[in-house]
Amino acid sequence: MTTSVRGDQLARLLGRWHSLPGRHRSPDYAALAAAVRGLLSDGRLALGVRLPAERELAESLAVSRTTVSASYRALRETGHLTSRRGAGSWTTLPNGHRVATSGLWTPDDDLDMIDMGVAASAAPVELVPAARAAADDLPRYLGSAGYHPTGLAELRDAVAQIYTARGVPTSTEQVLITSGTQQALDLVLRLSVPAGAPVLVETPTYPNALAALSARRARITTHGLDTATGWDGEMLLGALRQTRPRLAYMIPEFHNPTGHLMPVELRERMVATAHSTGTELVVDESFVDLPLDDPQMPPPVAVFDRHSRVMSIGGMSKPYWGGLRIGWVRASAPMVQRLAAIRVGVDMASPVLEQLVAVHLLRDAPSIVEARRAQLRFRRDALVTALREQLPEWRFFVPGGGVTLWVELDGPISSALSRAAEDVGVRLAPGPRFGLDGTLERFLRLPFTLAADDLVEAVRRIASVRHDLDRTPSRSGWRTPAVIA
Template identity: 45%
Template sequence: MDGAASVLGPGQLARLLGPWRVVGDSSRQPARLALAERIRSLILDGRIAVGARLPAERPLSEALQVSRTTITAAYTLLVEQGYAAARRGSGTFTALPERLLARPTGGFRDSENPDLIDLSCAGPAAPTAELRAATAWAADRLHLESGNAFRPYGLPELREAVAERYTARGLPTEPGQILVTAGAQGAISLVARLLVRQGDRVLVEGPTYANVIDSFTAARARLYPVPLDEATGWLDGASGRIPMAQAASRLAPRVVYSIPHFHNPTGMLMPPEHAGQLARAARRAGAWLLADETITDIALDVPVPPPFAAGVSPADAERLLVCGSLGKSFWGGIRVGWLRAPSRVVHELAAARASLDLASPVIDQLIAVAVLREGMGVDEARRVEARAGRAVLEAALREWTPDWTWHTPPGGLSLWVQLAEGEESTSLVYRAGTHGLVLQSGPRFGADPGTYERFLRLPYSQTPEMLREGMRRLAAARTALGPVRASEARRDLVA
């Protein structure tokens, strides 16, 4: 980031800081150190974007009711340790030390070790009975498609089934608005390939889906994360506005990417009335809005949300793209997803995919037709399993890591867990690997490398037995790292 995405006002930073200095603290920590440590923590947790301009010293001293000398000293500490950069004539901007800038790789393993527990992917197990039925149905009809194996738009039957599904949920849709892709990730990659050029700005939520970061980074876009608020989600708690919409107006990005329903990894749910506001801001900024509805069906404590596009005006819908798939509601092994878009965009994307993968596998598409149209899906059964898995994982976390915190999400397939002060998820994930447990660290979900070190995404889509054993191994890995001391977190800021 270059700082254009975020300019912190003194009042805004004061609200983010919260009770940064505890009155009567027996440690007698100097105010400059306490302030610098709190700002550092906000940067690492992704609450303050990297590259954001910090408030001028005098206004901030008035907002915090401390001396200007304290603000100056705190900023100096941040600069010395690499968490800020002073630019003459421009101000002080947040940054990260060089050692934190390497982006962690995914938690993938090429291993057949039967004892390995893989919690790197938030995806359900194959629904064996339903999959067999859908596969048999597809096999009986495979001969009807044998004459044309390459359909870049997708099988007509599948495009119709997806369109019918949107229409049944209250959003009239024509098959010509649907492009079948290799999972939702295939749709995202196509959008990045067709619509993004080197240097284009792309707005994403902070944190966000890890593979989206990789897709847009591969397109050489400049990613601008807009932090989600722990309490109010997409809204600014003070102004009641959507910071992502404000950032779109200010930055004029090429693409705005959002996960409105049971956001990955936080599990947050965007209220339906916010869809129109975000789409309007994106259109006015000349941006494409890509809404990812991959997890929409995994509603656990609330009704399934209406389609994102249902709350968008016809004018704003001309810049709206919506992707979805069967990866979370059925099984990720069926590599079938789709993009709902204006017909002209569907044509352009279909042409663009010719050099990427030509078309999606016919047998997978026929299985998807069976799931969507023939009543062979497992939506409600999947929700029952997910609720049970969530309860098991939360109970195991309370038993093995009682000092970690999280918000129970109303849907989705994972928890976004905050570690104790001084812990780093990258080190913990590495050590967990030596205990036969595969995870993805918090920084994998941050567009700014090095952020979200105090977070872990923990899926609850595995069996109860695997979840309990996984948390036991995670606790063992944590113990192997040694005791966590608050002073360790301050080490970088102590002169």
């Protein structure tokens, strides 16, 4: 069923649409159409959404109906709006676009595109030998139906050993194998978050976590991270006590996107507070294997759990390869069984062959992960150097691990910059994608997972369009964006 957006809701999303760079050179209708395309570009307005009637939007924006009518006509001409008499108008795509791995809609012929919207690395060279070894192991499982809802015992045991080595004694029965970390989170939310339940998340945070929470119709509250220092412990604990959420989703190891590492004391106090408020903690450990400077990591949050309040999720995507859809949940054994029961109704089980590949990769984990760390350390430093040379007015915290920089820009231009960067072959994830309410326009996430030469070239291109934003050509407001959300 097509969803709708009311005039007042769209007006809030549009915000100060009339003050975009270059606005004084554009007619009202063109600026409004460009602002709507901007909402599509950074994902704040979805596809297939019915827009308000012209009169309703005109009243909400305090403009003439003629302006809205001309704006809708311009959007239809560029393929971003489809209208049918008596049915209304809804957001669509121009011809020739498709969904890319970044979650954005892109044309097929983007061969020169430097994609900085995805914070994941290419596969390690060890993947092919691991796949061949896994194929040799496969006959052992061909005599069964192949459904293992909790995962293969040998992979569950390997993951349990990882947690035990990190200081959290874990049995095989406490591990559920999933089809990636995203499914691990989705299963936990299906079990623990009924519609309307309060949930606490950090802001900024991982966009796909927000999407999963929205799909559960959770009532989301946020704790803001400081760009330079990370979590304010008293404010975080205060938010837990005041909102008493059903669940809190946290990324304590090299937080995505800020890169901060939660201190030991706060981890312990967070678990204790969660117990007192009846809150389940979901700890996303996607980046725990990627310290780049100091190899000494704080103990896992689960170390401080005495009441089965902590569910840890992780997977193979960041240290190994995103195309290997293997993730896991570490929780109490009864919780794992409940999650497995839910999982049967979703996809039955993870592919046996991929699980066997994961087993072989984990056996070689020390050498694979150390090589990945060295690679990321070099690329991070190349990106930092390029930014300081090309865009010295931008500010950022250099993380000691993970794969991303969270950059504070020199103005609230993140969405506009991302649209402009498309024209020079750079795909970006603007700040508002990492929050709830369309704010964070002063921020941009820049992953350092691409080759160093690509990162330096991307910064050069970004710098060129950043400077152009201050002197927008007089012929128009914004060009039609090449990437549509």
